[in-house]
Amino acid sequence: MSQMPQPTALSRCPSCEEPLEAADRFCGACGYDLSTVSAPAQDHPTIAMNGTPAGPPPAAPSVDWPLAQQPGSTDTPAPVHRAADIHGTDSGGSELPHPEHPEPPEHAQGDPAGIRPATARRPAGRPSGVRFDRPSEPDEYPLAPPAGEPPAARDRPADGPDPEVPDPRTADLPAPPAGAKLCVACRAGQVDTDGYCENCGHAQPRERDHMEQELGAVAAVSDRGLRHHRNEDAFAVSSTALPDGSPAVVAIVCDGVSSATRPDEASLAASNAANESLLASLPLGTHPQAAMHEAIVAASEAVNALAGPDTAQGENAPHVNAPACTIVGALVTSTLLIVGWVGDSRVYWVPADRSSLPARLTEDDSWAAQMVAAGLMNEAEAYADERAHAITGWLGADAYELEPHTVSFKPDRPGVVVVCTDGLWNYAETAEEMAEAAPLDAAERPLHAARVLVGHALDGGGHDNVTVAVLPFPAPSQGAGSA
Numbered sequence: 001m002s003q004m005p006q007p008t009a010l011s012r013c014p015s016c017e018e019p020l021e022a023a024d025r026f027c028g029a030c031g032y033d034l035s036t037v038s039a040p041a042q043d044h045p046t047i048a049m050n051g052t053p054a055g056p057p058p059a060a061p062s063v064d065w066p067l068a069q070q071p072g073s074t075d076t077p078a079p080v081h082r083a084a085d086i087h088g089t090d091s092g093g094s095e096l097p098h099p100e101h102p103e104p105p106e107h108a109q110g111d112p113a114g115i116r117p118a119t120a121r122r123p124a125g126r127p128s129g130v131r132f133d134r135p136s137e138p139d140e141y142p143l144a145p146p147a148g149e150p151p152a153a154r155d156r157p158a159d160g161p162d163p164e165v166p167d168p169r170t171a172d173l174p175a176p177p178a179g180a181k182l183c184v185a186c187r188a189g190q191v192d193t194d195g196y197c198e199n200c201g202h203a204q205p206r207e208r209d210h211m212e213q214e215l216g217a218v219a220a221v222s223d224r225g226l227r228h229h230r231n232e233d234a235f236a237v238s239s240t241a242l243p244d245g246s247p248a249v250v251a252i253v254c255d256g257v258s259s260a261t262r263p264d265e266a267s268l269a270a271s272n273a274a275n276e277s278l279l280a281s282l283p284l285g286t287h288p289q290a291a292m293h294e295a296i297v298a299a300s301e302a303v304n305a306l307a308g309p310d311t312a313q314g315e316n317a318p319h320v321n322a323p324a325c326t327i328v329g330a331l332v333t334s335t336l337l338i339v340g341w342v343g344d345s346r347v348y349w350v351p352a353d354r355s356s357l358p359a360r361l362t363e364d365d366s367w368a369a370q371m372v373a374a375g376l377m378n379e380a381e382a383y384a385d386e387r388a389h390a391i392t393g394w395l396g397a398d399a400y401e402l403e404p405h406t407v408s409f410k411p412d413r414p415g416v417v418v419v420c421t422d423g424l425w426n427y428a429e430t431a432e433e434m435a436e437a438a439p440l441d442a443a444e445r446p447l448h449a450a451r452v453l454v455g456h457a458l459d460g461g462g463h464d465n466v467t468v469a470v471l472p473f474p475a476p477s478q479g480a481g482s483a
Contacts, residue, residue: 015030208234217471219470222454223462225463236251239475246334248331249332252275252278253421254267257326257391257394266306266325267325269302270327278295292340293404300395306323307398325343325395326341330417335474337417340405344369345420347360350438353413368385423462424456450469
């Protein structure tokens with residue numbers, strides 16, 4: 001079978017050692033004519049077919065290469081020979097320039113990188129190959145001063161800023177008006193009515209995202225939680241004196257109904273109204289249980305007042321989607337513990353002696369509680385249902401007939417009363433779980449205990465707003481006095 005002639009197979013250029021392709025006839029770097037290189041010797045087997053030794057292969061023609069100078073005993077490096085040091089012609093047949101007459105660097109002729117691809121064709125008289133003659137680049141690139149900057153800034157010493165040129169990052173801003181709120185991020189800008197800094201644009205934390213209050217005899221903490229965009233819970237704590245001078249300590253906790261309009265306003269209005277009612281009636285001698293009932297009624301009226309005409313369907317129709325909330329309260333005296341509620345917020349009793357049994361003191365106004373009370377489900381089944389937390393009692397203009405629950409207890413031992421929304425008891429539902437979550441020194445440090453309980457809910461996932469009030473029982477005498 002006949003074959004087409006094949007070009008000489010060389011892996012590198014004999015002149016400049018540039019790697020070659022199998023089909024190259026000229027070196028792409030130095031233009032060396034590869035056809036002048038002798039073809040490799042034919043295969044001569046060591047033993048000929050006839051049994052006689054083969055003769056030596058013909059010697060290849062010698063090339064008169066310049067000899068590199070051997071390094072001597074001095075530290076002077078030996079000179080390097082380049083392809084351009086050897087006379088020859090480029091791929092176009094033009095004679096290569098002599099090294100004594102070099103041309104300007106490649107990048108000075110318009111090649112931005114100083115390296116031209118080896119396959120590019122060159123005009124006659126231009127040097128071929130790769131040129132590594134780019135000028136050395138500086139280690140640093142000094143930045144030019146901004147346009148219009150005063151000369152003093154350009155001549156600023158390296159050891160510090162020029163005191164005459166103010167730094168715009170720390171320049172004094174106009175003082176905000178008296179009473180204006182400062183940004184928590186930059187501490188300089190004024191916060192606008194939308195809750196954003198007019199200077200840096202930082203969104204400000206809302207006041208109700210996290211609230212704490214301690215009066216010595218009672219403490220409460222409320223937190224937005226980890227999933228909700230605002231805190232719809234509210235609380236009020238206070239202390240006063242009964243007609244005989246004995247102390248009375250109050251804690252009211254409200255949870256806004258998220259499906260209603262303005263639930264945060266409803267919970268705030270209800271907690272404030274109930275607290276004010278108790279502080280007004282208890283010093284007058286009203287029985288604590290009756291005072292708690294009156295307080296829940298006052299809270300209901302305050303929430304009803306939030307409903308506008310736009311939430312009504314006709315003159316006599318019930319209000320639709322009006323502001324709504326739940327309420328739970330605890331009143332502690334030296335001998336009595338009074339609890340009142342509407343909805344599914346709860347009160348727990350945790351004795352100081354943890355060997356005694358804790359107890360839940362409220363029953364939820366919820367679908368699950370109704371199923372259990374009717375004997376249709378056990379508690380585990382009812383609270384596992386997706387309808388478990390649907391409330392059947394609440395404060396609001398669209399609520400059913402108001403039925404406040406009030407209960408009076410006479411504990412026979414000291415302990416603490418935990419008043420909370422479902423944002424906590426979802427993570428400590430049983431009385432035993434709540435007692436385990438409460439610190440052992442809750443009676444001595446009620447604020448610390450409330451913080452720990454809120455943290456317990458946040459550690460559990462914080463899916464809802466969390467509000468907790470902690471009241472030691474019996475009420476300590478130093479807790480007397482209005483607040």
